[in-house]
Amino acid sequence: MDNFLFLAILSGAVGHVIWNALLKKSEDKIRFMRAFTLLSSLILLPLLFFFEPLPKSAWPFFLTTIVIHIFYKIFLCKVYDYSGLSFGYPIARGLPSLILLLLTPFIFGETLSLNNQLSIIIISLGILLLVFSEGNFKKINLKGLIYSLIVALIIIAYTITDAKGARASNAIIYLLYYFALDGFIFNFIAVFLFKKNKINFDYFLKNFKSISIAAFFNIYSYFPAVYGYTIGKVAVIAALREMSILFASLYGLFVLKEKGGYLAFISALMILTGCILIKLFS
Numbered sequence: 074m075d076n077f078l079f080l081a082i083l084s085g086a087v088g089h090v091i092w093n094a095l096l097k098k099s100e101d102k103i104r105f106m107r108a109f110t111l112l113s114s115l116i117l118l119p120l121l122f123f124f125e126p127l128p129k130s131a132w133p134f135f136l137t138t139i140v141i142h143i144f145y146k147i148f149l150c151k152v153y154d155y156s157g158l159s160f161g162y163p164i165a166r167g168l169p170s171l172i173l174l175l176l177t178p179f180i181f182g183e184t185l186s187l188n189n190q191l192s193i194i195i196i197s198l199g200i201l202l203l204v205f206s207e208g209n210f211k212k213i214n215l216k217g218l219i220y221s222l223i224v225a226l227i228i229i230a231y232t233i234t235d236a237k238g239a240r241a242s243n244a245i246i247y248l249l250y251y252f253a254l255d256g257f258i259f260n261f262i263a264v265f266l267f268k269k270n271k272i273n274f275d276y277f278l279k280n281f282k283s284i285s286i287a288a289f290f291n292i293y294s295y296f297p298a299v300y301g302y303t304i305g306k307v308a309v310i311a312a313l314r315e316m317s318i319l320f321a322s323l324y325g326l327f328v329l330k331e332k333g334g335y336l337a338f339i340s341a342l343m344i345l346t347g348c349i350l351i352k353l354f355s
Contacts, residue, residue, distance in 0.1 A: 134238030156217025167200030199343025
């Protein structure tokens with residue numbers, strides 16, 4: 074894997090943590106999600122006039138991912154309503170890497186080397202170890218766990234869909250269309266499903282800084298990964314992207330003051346080791 078793609082994916086992982094941390098801190102998560110996804114779409118919609126249309130071959134994947142991401146947004150908000158950043162995030166992001174390792178040879182016909190497989194397993198196990206970083210297995214948050222597992226399954230679904238969609242078209246065009254329309258579609262549906270979580274101009278003014286930052290990183294964080302799907306192995310790119318877990322856990326432990334201990338340290342070493350192995354052997 075060349076240095077540019079490697080660093081781009083890692084920077085995208087940091088960006089993913091930033092908008093997730095802002096979502097976690099927000100008082101009304103659905104409302105905040107509506108606001109920054111809408112701003113993302115408002116920013117990118119004009120760009121569609123300067124790029125070629127999305128190819129017909131990519132439309133089935135595009136429409137599917139729009140629907141999948143609606144459920145992703147809803148259940149991600151539920152995760153943060155019932156669990157901390159250093160608990161729900163590792164489950165939701167760690168489990169997909171392990172499952173994709175098993176699925177991608179059949180779905181994409183990609184053969185992973187033994188080094189690739191070991192790297193993905195080390196990262197995934199390191200991520201999942203964070204679930205028990207508090208050291209008390211009896212205090213596992215059941216609701217947070219259930220919603221995190223649902224999000225994990227959704228992530229698997231949109232990873233496969235977006236990899237196929239980007240390969241059927243162009244990664245940049247595919248994502249431009251996604252982000253340009255996603256916010257409008259989600260807000261349209263939210264009008265009916267979340268009548269109590271209204272957004273207005275005053276809400277944007279009051280939270281303009283956090284909404285703008287979340288909107289920017291919402292867009293940026295996904296571009297390197299989806300581009301990587303078009304030139305690399307999906308399971309490897311997906312696992313490397315989950316370096317975000319390490320950054321999220323550090324943020325949760327040191328900024329949000331969520332509990333952690335020696336397991337968190339071991340987890341960090343495992344994630345870093347897997348990341349280095351991917352760089353060396355991919």
